[in-house]
Amino acid sequence: MTAPTLDATVPQERRLVTEVPGPASRSLMARKLSAVAAGVGTTMPVFAARAGGGIVVDVDGNQLIDLGSGIAVTTVGASAPRVxxxxxxxxxxxxxxxxxxxxxxxxxxxxxxxxxxxxxxxxxxxxxxxxxxxxxxxxxxxxxxxxxxxxxxxxxxxxxxxxxxxxxxxxxxxxxxxxxxxxxxxxxxxxxxxxxxxxxxxxxxxxxxxxxxxxxxxxxxxxxxxxxxxxxxxxxxxxxxxxxxxxxxxxxxxxxxxxxxxxxxxxxxxxxxxxxxxxxxxxxxxxxxxxxxxxxxxxxxxxxxxxxxxxxxxxxxxxxxxxxxxxxxxxxxxxxxxxxEDLVARAREIEAVLLDRLRRIEARDARIGDIRGRGAMVAVELVHAGTDVPDPELAKAVATAAHRQGVIVLTCGTHGNVLRFLPPLSISDELLHDAFDVLAATFEVTR
Missing domain, CATH: 3.40.640.10 (Type I PLP-dependent aspartate aminotransferase-like (Major domain))
Structure with a gap:
């Protein structure tokens, strides 16, 4: 397939230069709380400054791997050149x-x-x-x-x-x-x-x-x-x-x-x-x-x-x-x-990477009840080990820990116990593997 075209101004790598959220994001969050209606929530207390390909750069200069695509919006990548x-x-x-x-x-x-x-x-x-x-x-x-x-x-x-x-x-x-x-x-x-x-x-x-x-x-x-x-x-x-x-x-x-x-x-x-x-x-x-x-x-x-x-x-x-x-x-x-760029084919390549990495985690963690989805729309349903009882607290803990390590992960599901992965189709395999290294470690520390 044709190699995706990326915004060259945003290096395609995860990089943390402060804690997440950093001081600039915390300052903006204080302003948000005083100016924006309380009913408008945010998944992460991090403010974006730039984005390109599979990376979001926050106002503190941290570079976060984007596994959410703004809830499946930036499918062709953030700041896609043609767009x-x-x-x-x-x-x-x-x-x-x-x-x-x-x-x-x-x-x-x-x-x-x-x-x-x-x-x-x-x-x-x-x-x-x-x-x-x-x-x-x-x-x-x-x-x-x-x-x-x-x-x-x-x-x-x-x-x-x-x-x-x-x-x-x-x-x-x-x-x-x-x-x-x-x-x-x-x-x-x-x-x-x-x-x-x-x-x-x-x-x-x-x-x-x-x-x-x-x-x-x-x-x-x-x-x-x-x-x-x-x-x-x-x-x-x-x-x-x-x-x-x-x-x-x-x-x-x-x-x-x-x-x-x-x-x-x-x-x-x-x-x-x-x-x-x-x-x-x-x-x-x-x-x-x-x-x-x-x-x-x-x-x-x-x-x-x-x-x-x-x-x-x-x-x-x-x-x-x-x-x-x-x-x-x-x-x-x-x-x-x-x-x-044949992004339909790229979605199937991403599916293979995601399913492989998730199945490796599943093999050693009984809290993964189900892995499902297609293409770059894949999820894991988390349950209490040995049961099918939903575990939304675990989903929240894993997502929050991943956020602190520079990986944007979203949750969903009627019970809030599903981690969903929606990377842009322009994301590289290297970024995917880095993100799932973080997630694998996160599952280990939340046991």
């Missing part, structure tokens, strides 16, 4: 006109690229928005317009966003929903295939169980859309057993229900395919994308079958900033980077 250049050119031309007032080519070009890249060879249309949650809401609007129905089905452990409708669709209460109700109605929850915790139930059998719940509690005649993450993100990187997604998609097609794939976290080469649905040949009616779409700029999209996407009336879709020209320029550059 930087494209945004610089666009910002010099114009920053905003609003596509709904005076449109511009960048929006159309992004729509054309997404229509080409997303699963299926049918006629497609795309609409652009700002965030993943906003795109999920618009997918529901489109499905309701197309079907004339109201109900929406989501799944156990799902995460779809922080807006009112997407909070209703999200499963986890704290911190996403607690105290923020009442939530939007006509949202129903079905059981998900969760191989580690359902005894390895066959995917088709698990789908039939979910469909039985849907038919009894909602009824296909009332259902506008089934919305599912092909691999769950915040819910714990849960990958349904093989056959689960195709069986659901078939049932939706047979019953006139819009099948919506929420690929906000899984899209754009992250899972070793351009989209996670590709692995089983699932073709959703609508696919929702964001995060890795634009190399760090805010952009999201709903792409899908032309007859479904065109159901909404003129003026029914849009938003002042949706498809902002800077974000569109970044998206085209990010897509070019993914294709030119």
């Amino acid at each position: 930087v250049e494209a945004v610089q050119e666009q910002v010099a031309a114009f920053t905003h006109t609003c596509f709904m007032v005076t449109p511009y080519e960048g929006y159309v070009a992004v729509a054309e690229a997404l229509n080409r890249l997303t699963p299926g060879d049918h006629a497609k249309r795309t609409a652009l928005f700002n965030s993943g949650a906003e795109a999920v809401e618009n997918a529901v609007k489109i499905a309701r317009s197309h079907t004339g129905r109201q109900a929406v089905v989501v799944f156990d452990h799902a995460y779809h966003g922080r807006t009112n409708l997407t909070m209703a669709m999200t499963a986890k209460n704290m911190p996403y929903k607690h105290g923020f109700g009442p939530f939007a109605g006509e949202v129903y929850r079905a059981p998900l295939s969760y191989p580690y915790r359902d005894g390895g139930t066959d995917g088709v059998v698990a789908a039939l169980q979910a469909i039985d719940v849907i038919e009894k509690q909602v009824g296909a005649a009332n259902l506008a859309a089934v919305v599912i993450e092909p691999i769950q993100g915040e819910g714990g990187f849960i990958e349904p057993a093989a056959g689960f997604l195709p069986a659901l998609a078939t049932w939706c097609r047979d019953n006139g229900v819009v099948f919506v794939a929420d690929e906000v976290q899984t899209g754009f080469a992250r899972t070793g395919d351009m989209f996670a649905c590709d692995r089983e040949g699932v073709v959703p009616d609508l696919i929702v994308t964001a995060k890795g779409i634009a190399g760090g700029l805010p952009l999201s999209a709903v792409t899908g079958r032309a007859e479904v996407m065109d159901a909404a009336h003129v003026g029914g879709l849009g938003g002042t900033y949706g498809g902002n020209p800077l974000a569109c320029a970044a998206a085209l550059a990010a897509i070019e980077t993914i294709e030119a």
Whole structure:
């Protein structure tokens, strides 16, 4: 594969020059606490000054290995050269006109690229928005317009966003929903295939169980859309057993229900395919994308079958900033980077490194209950040794210890007991091995 292009101004090595957090970060954190709303939390008490490739440099000069990619956003690497250049050119031309007032080519070009890249060879249309949650809401609007129905089905452990409708669709209460109700109605929850915790139930059998719940509690005649993450993100990187997604998609097609794939976290080469649905040949009616779409700029999209996407009336879709020209320029550059550097293949190489290193840790640590995921989207579920009881305290302890040694690691899961690894696809094997040397030592000291 083509060697990734990196920001040469940021050396690709972990380096600690102060404790983490250092004095400059601690000073900024004091300012943050006095100026920023308390509800806006941070994973690490470290402030970024620069970032490039797989390294984040903090304000104290510490260089941290990034295994989070800003929650799967900087998939092509932080400050990816093509993205930087494209945004610089666009910002010099114009920053905003609003596509709904005076449109511009960048929006159309992004729509054309997404229509080409997303699963299926049918006629497609795309609409652009700002965030993943906003795109999920618009997918529901489109499905309701197309079907004339109201109900929406989501799944156990799902995460779809922080807006009112997407909070209703999200499963986890704290911190996403607690105290923020009442939530939007006509949202129903079905059981998900969760191989580690359902005894390895066959995917088709698990789908039939979910469909039985849907038919009894909602009824296909009332259902506008089934919305599912092909691999769950915040819910714990849960990958349904093989056959689960195709069986659901078939049932939706047979019953006139819009099948919506929420690929906000899984899209754009992250899972070793351009989209996670590709692995089983699932073709959703609508696919929702964001995060890795634009190399760090805010952009999201709903792409899908032309007859479904065109159901909404003129003026029914849009938003002042949706498809902002800077974000569109970044998206085209990010897509070019993914294709030119074959980052789909690179994601699979990263998967091999991550799984090998995690299995070595698992071989000597009974607190690792499960290793799962694909591509550069891999996780470990931590439990109390000899049981399947979640151990969120261990996940927090490992992540915190890794942070102090200059490795950015995120947690997730309904119980908070999952460590997730989302490195940028431009990261080197050397950085990955250094990071996992730190993690292996961290597991040892937390026994």
